[in-house]
Amino acid sequence: MAAVALTPGQSEALSELAEIVRINDRRIRIEDVRDPQQEGQPLAVDMTIDCRGETTTDSSVRLEDWEPVTVLVPPRFPFEHPEVTVPHQRFAGLPHVMWADAICLYLAANDWDPGRRMHGFVGQLLTWFEEVARGTISGPEVPWHAPLTHWRTGEYLMIRTDLPESLENDRGLWLALAVVESIGGGLYDVRRWLRGRDEADEIRAWHDRRASEDDVDARTGIFLAPAVALPEPVGFAYPNGREELLAALAGQGLAHQDYRELREFTRDFNRGIRDGDGQAPDLLLLGSPAPDRYAIPSRIAHVAAWALDVGEDHDEVGWLTVFDQRPRITTRRDTTRPAQWLVGKRILVLGCGALGAPTAEFCVRAGAAETYVVDDGKVRPGVLVRQPYTFEDIGRNKATALAERLSVINPDVLVPSGSFDAISLINGDPPMPEVDLVIDATANRSVASALEWARWTAERPPPPLLSMMVGHDCERAAATLALPGASGAGIDILRRLGIAASADANLYDLLDDFFPGHPRGAPFQPEPGCSDPTYVGSAADLTAFAGQLLNDGLAILTSAEKAHGRAFPRRWASVARTSTAGAAGAARQRLSWANDHVRLDPVLRYQMRVDPAALASMRREVALMADRRGPHVETGGMLLGQIDRASRVVWITDADGPPPGSAASAEGLMLDPTAARGWARRRRRLTRGMVAYIGAWHTHPDYLALPSPVDRRAMDEMASDGMPVLLMILGGGSGRLSRWVAGNGLPDMHLQLFFPGPEDGRDASVLP
Incomplete structure (x- = not known):
């Protein structure tokens, strides 16, 4: 087969490598250049690196005098970084080495600097060999890479539940069961882990009860999959052949008889269960530990999912793509951020408009256990420019439409909704739910007054109250936060902010915005008819303000909890401004007051x-x-x-x-x-x-x-x-x-x- 032409980037990379060899003629040699045989393939450059006499007694690997490497230059170089492999497995287990023969010089794509091109790449490679020779190489503080699985079925398995402690503490080979739910579209979710077959009886009873209550013939949605925990690391890849894989599992102690019995049990249990795509799949979950040199906070570092019923007519093994989201081994992307306060909390959001709707979504994405949304308004065409509703939502209740959308973001977060006005809820009709935080995003004076009255007359200590509002031209926003034990709530603290603004030039712009001395000359009326006069503002404006105000409130709540009884103000206000507000005050300000x-x-x-x-x-x-x-x-x-x-x-x-x-x-x-x-x-x-x-x-x-x-x-x-x-x-x-x-x-x-x-x-x- 004739080679395809090199891309401009590959040609430039080859020229740069030749220049690097000329400059470092005693350390680097180009042995062979293999052009790509198909469109999109990398350019392969076989090189050797001079390592004579550099290995020290501290090194765990003795380097050869000339170490061979293959540099793979992608077609989109320099906007995509090269890869490097070696034709042996002597470096297996070293930091930055994946699958025994691939040297991973860049932890993430953003670590690659395209401006340094091949000079930067070769410099990184030479540094790696120097550190191996000196015995000073250290690995990144990330878990060991998952063993490679080859042929993928195109389906996905998500794991969001930690193993029970009894399984975590069992270091030997063990067999268990995973309760799997079909989400649809080829996505499956591990919901529970069962130690043995006896625990599966409650799942079977649930299925039977559901089938009886719903008067359906076929059980749906939930099925079982056998799970095997291997006592030793798998290595860098699972075998690609069925018989070879079974032999490898047997080598770690999984007897063929145990495997067959467990598979027959789950097949019998799952018979008649259907998911959204047809018959429930036949899976085997394989859990493996990491090598001893890696400190992984779980007995099982990685889980692979073998689709047993895929490719049974030939030897190749089919695998699902696994998204391992177990809390024990996963670091949330919002960790250390103020939103961490919301995890597991119950939140009540009053008002599902331009501030309340994005705020409720932030709570759901953060992992609040429950986000209750309340609004008696309906979606009008005009709100679509700044509120997260769709054309199909027009005429629907805002709280109902919002709850439906948020409930699919995180199935573990409950999103109950109330299509009634906030004042009714405050007055106990229906009863106010027990929550950890109330967020008033109505910007309604009557709601604020009702909350103020309800809080000081309450028999039990009320939860914190975060109230949000924006100015008439969306150049400023403010929030008030009443912590537990505060002498006043939203109206109280907003009034205190206004008094402070009357005496402070850095806050004076708030007076005209939030406390105008006379009615505005031309109230903004967005739609003809009986629509309420409101304020100018875009989705970008309101989402940015909602995030800033929520973040600041959560940061204060976090600090209050860390105070551990020490004196801490109970009443707070936050102010946010756009870059075009033209005020003397800072873009963000925070104020606090002692109790009255x-x-x-x-x-x-x-x-x-x-x-x-x-x-x-x-x-x-x-x-x-x-x-x-x-x-x-x-x-x-x-x-x-x-x-x-x-x-x-x-x-x-x-x-x-x-x-x-x-x-x-x-x-x-x-x-x-x-x-x-x-x-x-x-x-x-x-x-x-x-x-x-x-x-x-x-x-x-x-x-x-x-x-x-x-x-x-x-x-x-x-x-x-x-x-x-x-x-x-x-x-x-x-x-x-x-x-x-x-x-x-x-x-x-x-x-x-x-x-x-x-x-x-x-x-x-x-x-x-």
Whole structure:
């Protein structure tokens, strides 16, 4: 047969080799050049390398004076690296040697630098021989290569389940059974390992019960395959002939009688079982250990799958391609990344839109045990530009369509769905599932308020809550994370982020995006009709933001778990920006806050959250008044914050001294409400309404923290202009006030809301 023409790359490689030989004429010789005989074959160059006198006493292999090698130059050189083989097996077992005669100079394709061409390749080869000669060669920290199997059937076997400990600890020859499921399309999945035939009875009973319940004649899907664990390494390749393979197995102790009996048992068990492609296949799984020099974390380093019923009319053995994904020997590609926190966790994702859908997919791919998706919306044509739905999904419920798609990514992850609104779930209809993390991706204020209320009124400690949102032009995104024990959740932390942004030039762009002071002039309405005004953003934008925000939240959760009881902030916020946001702040920022001091109004059932900074301001004012007018004179001032009547939360963010027009004496403190609100107007404007006048605080230096009749009349008068107000009293009973001023403990605190209307101060608008 006439040789085919060399490719330009092969011709250049041959010229480069000739130049290398000329430069290194005393170390390298070209003995023969064999052109490819067919299109696509490599160019073979037989060479010898001078190794005279280089072998040391530390070397495990003594090199010949001239070592022969064959360099195989692929047609696509230099964009594909050459291979090198030797015509003997003296290097078998050395690092980088595969199948006894192939020297693997590159662990991965990316290790090859095409720019260095043959000079780089020959340099790598010479270095390998030098290290062998000195006895300094070391192997890569990867498992030994699987024994080579030859003729492939085109089918695939996936193994995702570790061997039982009893089999892992058995170093001898053992026979077991694999429970295999047919996935379809020539793909099979090992679901369980059985020690013996007795354990197969439960599989048989399951089959029979299923056939009876489904009223079907043929059992489907699950079948058995015998598994043999060999006590010694196979070597670099399995025999290609049937009789030769059986002889090799017998040489390791597998008696022909045992093999036949096990095969007959599984054939009898599998009779009548069909997979999606017809009759269940007849397989034999062969497990082999690695050589002693390799530290493999499993008794079985590699598994091969022999298709017993393929090629029975001739001697050649047929093999399945095996994807060995056993956790014991497989290193996940996302190991050490924040997504590792999700492994085995139960996740609830509220909202299956542009942020929620990719976030749910990230959870499934990470290996969460369960990813519950909830959304009552339907797929509209306009969302296809940025949400992972298809044309065929239009009109379907988002949660249902998403769950169907995610369930085929990882069959081990449950993806239940709920086609109802998130508020119903939060309110317990249906009951909220027990999960390890709640992700609110609805960007809905009502959902956030319902979550805020539900979390502080819950009887049991709630799980962490990660809330995500993007800005109106998709240039910024933010997430809040409430860890277990946090004094507030999504609305609480987002509000805290907004207050921080009002005082920080590096965050100020967030105010206009997430807390606009007035309605936007031209709301973006993507579709005609009754579609909700939304934001501009592409699939690339939203997927990138979803990944960043989720990663940051998971990194914080991981750090919190590693804190092991040490002080760790409970409230967090993350900010992400695009490169075109044009803001002073960094592309990614993370902020955290200590918990507020929490008290409850037992009558109205409002939760009061006092910022430590506000309490510190009160302490300074009390100390100042004690120095000026004596410890028995009441003092106080304004309370600044916000009253949220939906989540029934009152935030006391700051405290000022008494405004102009106030009177303080030993008998009490009187504030002018009009002057107080005017005094706080600038702060309200700067914070977009998040810090405004909400009431008054004062001290009872010599009495308990309980409102007097004078206090009640004063608060009723302050609430007479139609706005609810808060009364906060710091009491001095048992000397607690003076100890607090001195820096010890907290004072007695009384917090009570006063609403316009009923004299008892109850909120008639929300209470029966």
